[in-house]
Amino acid sequence: MPNAYQNHVINTLNKFKCKHAWEPLQCIPIDTPQLTRVGYLRPITSNYAITIPDCADTLARWRNENAHMSPGQFVATAESTEKWLNDLIIARNDRILFLIIANDGTKVGHIGFSSFDYAQKSCELDAVVRGEKTGYGGMMTFAMNALIYWGMTELKLQQVTLRVLSDNEKAISFYSKNSFCKVKDIPLETRELAGQPVTRKCYTQMQLTIDQWKEQNAQWFPKM
Incomplete structure (x- = not known):
């Protein structure tokens, strides 16, 4: 039976x-550390x-341009993306996805929360x-911090984790610079080689260091 916290999260999402x-429609502002507004997180409703109207086409294009970030290799279409959005984002009570939109209206990327414990x-x-590879410097960091702050204040989160392919060194470096630390590797694909199991792919699980993140984002946590 859902408890009060679970009901709060589900109702908010x-x-x-x-x-x-x-x-x-409710959006989340994206600010720099100097509290300059650079965009907003627009939930996919x-x-x-x-x-x-261009949501499915845009997300399908981004998925195909960034296929290396996912273990599943396939060509996304607008139709398959609509099914994914309907079945695995909108219909799920423990998942939400936001478009990252700059002040000039450009859709820069997306980010979300899922798999609540x-x-x-x-x-x-x-x-x-x-999705957009040029311009909008620092936008992914600013957007991630805006989402984490919303999660802590509105959803009362006490922990944030993530999984990233272990060979995605650029992503691991990005998260490490933003207060995530490595917890463990999770085997994703195991095959036999000369009769011995060999792991070909792994996820690296990372966990947010809350105190360090708050120190890095002290503009949101004024000292009393």
């Missing part, structure tokens, strides 16, 4: 996804096909993709 037609008040940072 559903409101941001506008599960009911009367719910207003249940009516995205109407309110973001309600007992631990924890979730995974999910679906982190930069």
Whole structure:
């Protein structure tokens, strides 16, 4: 039976996804460490096909351009992306995805939360993709910090984890610079070689160091 915290998370995510037609769109501001507004996180809402008509096409293009970031190799289409959004984002109570939108309206990428552990008040940072490769310096860091801050203040998160392919050194370096530390490697694919199991792919699980992250983002946590 869902407890009060689980209900709070589910209700908050559903409101941001506008599960009911009367719910207003709510966005999360993206600020620099100097508190300069550079964009906002726009949730992919249940009516995205109407309110973001290019959403599925855009996400499919980004998925195909960044296929190396995922263990599953396939060509995404607008139709397959719509099914993914409908079944695995909108319909799931423990998952939400945001478009990262710059002040000039450019869709820069996407980022979200998933796989909540309600007992631990924890979730995974999910679906982190930069779609536009040029311009908007620091936007992914600013967007990630905005989402984490929202998670801590609105969802009352006490922990944030993530998984990234172990050979994605660029991503691991990015997360390490932003207060995530390596926890363990998770075998993803094991095959036999000369009769011995050999792991070909691994996820690296990383965990946010909360105190270090708060120190790096002290602008949101003024000393009393």
